[in-house]
Amino acid sequence: MNDGRPLPPPSWPPPASTPTGAATDRSALAEPLRQSPVALAFIAFRFVKRLGWSALVAAFIFVSNGGLAVGGAVLAIVVTTVLFAASALSWWRFTFHVVADELVVTKGVVSIERLVIPLDRVQSVDIEQRLLHRPLGLVSARVDTAGSNAVEFEIDAIDRHLADALRRVATDARSGPSLEDGPVDSATASDEEDVLVERTLVELVVVGLTRSPLAGLVVLAPLVAYGDELGLLGRLGTRVERSIEGSDDTQWGATTLLYLLALVAVVIVGGAILQVVREVIRNWNLRLTRTPSGLRRTAGLFTTTSRSSTVRRVQAISTDDSPPQRWLGFTHLRLRTFGDNDISLPGTRPAEVARLRRIVFGASSPPSLDRGISRAAVFLAVRNVVLVAVPVAGFLFFAIGWWSAWVLAAVPLRWATARRRWTLRRWSLEDGRLAEVRQLFTRHAAELPIFKAQVVVVSQSFFERRRGLATLQVRSADGSISVPLIPLDLACGCRDLILHAVETDRRRFL
């Protein structure tokens, strides 16, 4: 505990230390430490972000259009100076150190804020190495606690060994041993990591190719939307018609159509390549390891991110997969953790899902998903479309005549999609887990242990009340599962069961 005595002055560079034990880690963090001066760049960038890019652009336009013609340079110098001064002051004021079992952080520019965080409340220390960090062996560290949904604070640039020491100290505090228990060899503990998931380059390429195969078509949307206004589509249609009628010069229409098809193919391939590039950059060398304190995900080509979380922090599991991914037998798994650091694992195989499910829930069997929802879901979806489509078609009739009947094509289309959604929508409540799956083309599945439920809501819309149906919603600390259109008695029974599980289970949810 901090006893109020004045603290020794912070130091930079930090004292050298080698990660050989808890005592060494704590001694490395015992004195108030400043960040590396490289942090100035990140702090300045954050100030600029707060200032707002739009304000900067507006100022640039104002100056470049003759505003402040004489004082433009002066304004730029003043703004830069103020920005640098504020960044430098923020860097100077920001210190952190560990006193006994507390992490003490001092920060602020105008008003000085002092955070005292009990180490056992630190949920995760995420370490990230950006390109700017790499030549100097620096990293940034984000410290997250159970007290809020947001990151408690972020250290922009510190030595790698200091970040690791901070993470180990927090881990030791959470899992029990302290200095009084004698020295603990943290390096040995770190070596006991068990690799749960690993991705190769080929697997990432396959994931990228199958994530959204037709995403590239999005770039054609502006052409379709504004092509007519630009005269492209109209001219093209005329030429194609003439070519088909034979009144235009040879082959032009057919050639154009071929070009169009080629364009579509190019944008699809281009979109797929971009997806692959994105996947590789984000998830290069992806590894999920089981550490003595929980789970750790490491990945990234340019920015290497190391994200750690206790197992208890995981509130739910969800998977998303496109049809090609289902055919190839993998899915995109997300471990939904409290806060904003979900653990995302693309290309996860069923065996890996089962293993992670066993770690998180203690049960490896997939949920039975043996229940459906009322067929009224189909009627509701179709009715809503009819209520819109019929008046719209009626109004359009006066403008375009019988062509307006095409609007009504939305009704059978909606019926088909709603019926497929209804057929594939399943849920179950068993083995202490609430699970659901939804699917039209992309399938989304989620599971949450009911003892982690925070709020349980049974609601009835007017439509549901008339049919004796209800919606059951279970909210966890990260994400919720909502089961609509089930019998009211069943919804109330499930609620009672979930509340009983929450209120009799003494395990911590976080």
Add this chain to the structure above:
Amino acid sequence: MGTRRPRPTGRRRYDRHVEHPPDDPSPGGDGRPGFANPALPVDELPRLADETFLALDPAYARLRLTIAAWIAAGVTVVTGSAAVRAEPTWVALLTGGCILVVVAGVAAAHRIEVGFMGYLIRQHDLSFRRGVISRSVATMPFSRVQHVALGRGPAERRFGLATLQLQSAGGSMAIPGLPIDVAERLKLLVADRAGQLADAEVDDDTDTRPTDR
């Protein structure tokens, strides 16, 4: 031959847990507190739907009507002054009339909604019921309450009411229209119960001990 105990039939999904003697806090026999989850007949679960909810203070209905009346008065003043200046005046009067009808409708809906609102305190949780056309009952166990607060706006202070605000990690719940003394007592009760239950929580072994190696 001794009599054999009849084998249970109709195995439920929720009876797959190991049973422990109710007076034995250490199922592993090692003196550590453990988690027991014995089978429980679903029919014997406490049913929230059978409970009677407590109504909000009648002053809350008056408060909402008063707010609606203030809005109506503001609309009347604005449209009245516009009607004096506008040409033709019937446009402003018609607009003002429509707005007044809407405000009156909203006030009536508020009055009816307050009649449907209610809260229920059980030993382990707190529920709030609301809605006229769409209805909902939200329940938050005390063990999930992160913090509890009382909110009192100027209108609530005028009517001697308060809003109890409960915050959990998965969302919040607010119970308006409570007399201030009731709200104060509820706040203390919730804070007390949340504290007791937080102290009773235990670490989950699976968290720090890998089980799949």
